[in-house]
Amino acid sequence: MSTSTQAPIKVIDADTHLTEPHDMWLKRASAKYKDRVPQVKMHEGTRSWIIDGDKSIGFGAHPNSAVLKEGGKIRDLDTFLKVQFEEVHLGSSSIKERLAVMDENGIYAQIVYPNILGFGGQASAKVDPELRLVVTQIYNDAMAEIQEESGQRLFPMALLPWWDVKEAIKETERCANMGLRGININSDPHTIKGDDGNMIPDLGTEHWYPLWELCQDKDIPINFHIGASEQSIDWMGTQGWPSLTRDLYSGIQGAMIFFNNGKVVSNLIYSGLLDRFEKLKFVSVESGIGWVPFLMQALDYQLKEIAETKSFNKKPSEYFKSNFYACFWFEQGPHLADMVRQVGIDNCLFETDFPHPTSLYPFNDVESRLEGMTYEERAKVLSLNSAKLYNIAV
Secondary structure, rough: OOOOOOOOOOEEEEEOOOOOOOOOOOOHOOOHHOOOOOEEEEEOEEEEEEEEEEEEEEHHHHHOOEEEEOOOEOOHHHHHHOOOOOHEOHHOOOOHHHHHHHHHHOOEEEEOOOOOOOOOOOHHHHHOOHHHHHHHHHHHHHHHHHHHHHHOOOOEEOOOOOHHHHHHHHHHHHHHHHHOEEEEOOOOOOHOOOOOOOOOOOOHHHHHHHHHHHHHHOOOOOOEEEOOOOOOOOOOOOOOOOOOOOHHHHHHHHHHHHHHHHHHHHHHOOOOOOHHHOOEEEEEEEEOOHHHHHHHHHHHHHHHHHOOOOOOOOOOOHHHHEEEEEEEEEOOOOOHHHHHHHHHHHHHEEEEEEEOOOOOOOOOOOOOHOOOOOHHHHHHHHHHHHHHHHOOOO
16 A cells, blocks of 8 residues: 555546436437437337437436445346436436545546447447437537546547548547547447448458558557447357356356457457557457456467468567557456566556446455555556556646
């Protein structure tokens, strides 16, 4: 813990979520789009998030918060799926109450991700490109307002119109000019058809080079939240055996989904992208860190044994140290310090995932979770790495 000669660490929580207020899009939409933007209304007898008048993007209008209004946390799947906006903690959606939660738990700043449009904005694919763009821009406008209103303590990541790389570049520039500190993108755009009827190229192709060039030039981090595509978001999935109950089935899928970000990291490295854009920064969000050392060793080994004719400027594991960050929260215990050092003291970010079901709530003393690490190491992992990456003054 900090001593009298060591300044208290200003903890930066690298992954939290906003429970979108029901009027977030409605109050910002022009008359032309008022009936089409995301809003909560009755749909097939159930209150739901609806886009374009009749398309559900949130059956039951679920608030995606497991933290209850009066305190405490839901730890049962069926109960969680039935909870409504009015029942969850105001800090899930309200800036004032969120800041109060942060103050009570010693957290200086938080990075914020969405819910309703998908963790990578993939839910917008349900509607035409014009509406998609409007909905994405309204979201980002609202996020810029939240950042300002929070006194630069809440830092939402910008969603991108990932279906159109030219629009993605424009929106990245616009959001950077509004002060947003990073972008959040669909991890698997190549699984969706573009406006020309062809499949969108994957993120390792020349199609995306102009966006990566912009991010490198402006030092904008690129964030991949778990579940940032339709392919990776399936919470029930196929990992559990049929004999398991639904909650246990979901628990297995919830654990396995962390490894999906390993696929994203692996493809980015093997694409050769980082030999061209050596200063790009990628963040694996809400994925944990325990898998990183094993996967990096595996990528080094596989490249040597299976793809002998291919080579890069560095070993795959070296690209992780120079270009990637990963977030952890539930991992703890006597070996955590060694694990963090294996991944890289400069590559690890601490998160809470508030207010999701797997979040750290109620929070334990954050610094005590990093027992065995020096003050300088704790300061990097809990604060300074995120501060440098997202340009946050501490």
